Amino acid sequence: MIATGAISTCKLLIGGEWVESGSSRFGLIHNPSLGEVIARVPFCDSSEVDRAVRAAHAAFAAWRETPVVERARIMFRYKQLLEENLEDVARLITREHGKTLEESRASMRRGIEVVEFACGIPNMIQGRTLQNLAADVDCETYLHPVGVCVGITPFNFPAMVPMWMFPIAVTCGNTFILKPSERVPLSAIRIVELLLEAGLPKGVISIVHGDRECVDALLTHPLVRAISFVGSTRVAHHIYTTGTAHGKRVQANGGAKNHLIIMPDADIEKTVAAVQSSAFGCAGERCMAGSLALPVGAAAEPLVRGLVDSANRMKVGRTDTDAAVDMGPLITKEHLERVSLCIEKGRQEGATLARDGRGVRVPDAPQGFYLGPTIIDHVRPGMFVAEEEIFGPVLSVLRVGSLDEAVEIADRCPFGNGAVIYTRSGYAARQFKHRFNAGMIGINVGVPAPMALFSFTGWNASFFGDLHIQGPEAVRFYTQEKVIMTRWHESGMAGGEFVVSRG
Numbered sequence: 001m002i003a004t005g006a007i008s009t010c011k012l013l014i015g016g017e018w019v020e021s022g023s024s025r026f027g028l029i030h031n032p033s034l035g036e037v038i039a040r041v042p043f044c045d046s047s048e049v050d051r052a053v054r055a056a057h058a059a060f061a062a063w064r065e066t067p068v069v070e071r072a073r074i075m076f077r078y079k080q081l082l083e084e085n086l087e088d089v090a091r092l093i094t095r096e097h098g099k100t101l102e103e104s105r106a107s108m109r110r111g112i113e114v115v116e117f118a119c120g121i122p123n124m125i126q127g128r129t130l131q132n133l134a135a136d137v138d139c140e141t142y143l144h145p146v147g148v149c150v151g152i153t154p155f156n157f158p159a160m161v162p163m164w165m166f167p168i169a170v171t172c173g174n175t176f177i178l179k180p181s182e183r184v185p186l187s188a189i190r191i192v193e194l195l196l197e198a199g200l201p202k203g204v205i206s207i208v209h210g211d212r213e214c215v216d217a218l219l220t221h222p223l224v225r226a227i228s229f230v231g232s233t234r235v236a237h238h239i240y241t242t243g244t245a246h247g248k249r250v251q252a253n254g255g256a257k258n259h260l261i262i263m264p265d266a267d268i269e270k271t272v273a274a275v276q277s278s279a280f281g282c283a284g285e286r287c288m289a290g291s292l293a294l295p296v297g298a299a300a301e302p303l304v305r306g307l308v309d310s311a312n313r314m315k316v317g318r319t320d321t322d323a324a325v326d327m328g329p330l331i332t333k334e335h336l337e338r339v340s341l342c343i344e345k346g347r348q349e350g351a352t353l354a355r356d357g358r359g360v361r362v363p364d365a366p367q368g369f370y371l372g373p374t375i376i377d378h379v380r381p382g383m384f385v386a387e388e389e390i391f392g393p394v395l396s397v398l399r400v401g402s403l404d405e406a407v408e409i410a411d412r413c414p415f416g417n418g419a420v421i422y423t424r425s426g427y428a429a430r431q432f433k434h435r436f437n438a439g440m441i442g443i444n445v446g447v448p449a450p451m452a453l454f455s456f457t458g459w460n461a462s463f464f465g466d467l468h469i470q471g472p473e474a475v476r477f478y479t480q481e482k483v484i485m486t487r488w489h490e491s492g493m494a495g496g497e498f499v500v501s502r503g
């Protein structure tokens with residue numbers, strides 16, 4: 001970081017050196033708890049992106065030849081450093097993002113699990129062999145790294161989402177350029193500093209900052225081979241179409257509208273706790289957050305009553321002190337205003353506000369970007385709050401008569417990230433998991449986000465691409481297969497005929 005007056009400016013990491021950007025365009029980074037600017041981030045242009053890509057391409061030649069066990073050893077050291085620095089990084093995440101310290105720690109744990117997964121890549125990057133595929137012909141396969149890979153990440157998990165990508169990409173032998181969210185780049189910078197400390201050679205990982213100009217320069221650069229993206233559906237679609245049109249492999253995770261189906265036989269106390277944490281955890285700024293509850297029949301009344309009671313007990317406040325709070329602020333003032341407008345739209349369309357979180361007061365932080373937990377009841381299909389991703393602590397409740405009706409409503413939703421059923425019936429759970437049109441399904445859990453050993457399998461408008469982020473599919477994404485067919489003919493050797501004895 002370089003300091004200009006009171007606030008500092010993020011640097012770029014190019015060819016292993018932290019360098020100042022020449023850009024004259026900047027974004028501001030806030031502490032959302034206080035609504036104060038804490039740093040600024042430069043917006044790179046295509047010439048700075050070109051420098052970073054060329055340096056990453058130059059570093060690839062030696063890195064791909066480094067034995068995979070040596071690459072994995074760096075990940076073992078990295079895991080240790082992340083553990084030792086977990087508390088500091090978690091505080092940084094909370095400072096620039098606003099989620100509670102407990103949520104930041106949990107997100108770091110999830111990120112470290114990906115590093116642990118990467119430690120095992122020597123076992124996952126092995127090829128296959130088959131003798132006598134044809135007469136006297138043997139076949140073998142190898143997985144090769146693809147080259148310069150890029151990661152473009154969203155604001156809502158400042159460290160965890162970048163860690164979904166680069167530990168796997170670099171351990172597979174690629175070099176990697178991270179373009180973190182311009183709203184929360186500080187934690188991403190810190191976790192990359194720790195990776196350099198773990199011994200990653202210069203140029204294997206780089207950081208550029210910016211907005212669309214920077215991203216488009218990465219998407220179209222001829223030396224970039226693969227692009228991983230996580231963010232909104234609109235941008236994911238742009239990334240996918242532009243990246244693939246320029247010959248790159250792309251995996252692009254988009255937005256979501258996640259359905260929670262509550263059957264009348266559900267354990268209501270446990271279900272209320274799970275739905276509350278799903279909808280309001282991380283202030284609803286999670287792509288797997290429960291966003292539309294579909295209580296079936298008699299489940300509706302106790303569910304809404306229970307949720308309002310528990311939401312009333314939630315403490316909303318500053319997360320950047322050690323005070324115990326259940327929910328922090330939203331990311332920016334603009335986002336707070338957008339989410340507030342979504343709530344108003346629901347009311348205008350005829351839904352009822354069982355709990356309105358607008359106007360929540362946090363006396364020691366009057367400029368912070370706060371919104372209390374909000375529950376919109378009697379939502380009907382077709383309403384804005386039933387269809388659109390809101391990305392705040394807002395749960396819409398759409399009452400239905402049967403599981404079939406809930407599944408039909410959800411089927412019309414363009415997204416397909418996650419969905420959960422709450423029930424004691426194995427039959428209902430089985431119907432749901434088989435029929436529901438989404439990639440990540442939960443039964444009686446809060447958020448069915450898979451851990452590092454499994455891929456993050458969004459469907460429909462929640463994902464563009466073929467191979468998903470994280471888990472075994474990520475190893476395939478960051479490698480390309482080479483197939484070798486071999487036939488050896490019997491031949492004379494210098495000094496006499498070499499005879500193979502057949503026993």
Ligand code: NAD
Nearest residue numbers: 153154155180181212215230231232235253254255256287
């Ligand atoms: P965003 O799409 O606005 O930004 C994501 C990244 O794209 C950022 O790095 C940003 O700089 C860049 N970007 C923004 N506009 C761009 C443009 N026009 N052209 C090129 N690049 C652009 O998303 P966000 O607001 O940071 O994050 C919230 C969204 O991310 C939500 O929709 C959420 O559901 C989604 N998300 C999805 C997942 C998932 O795995 N499916 C996980 C986390 C977040």
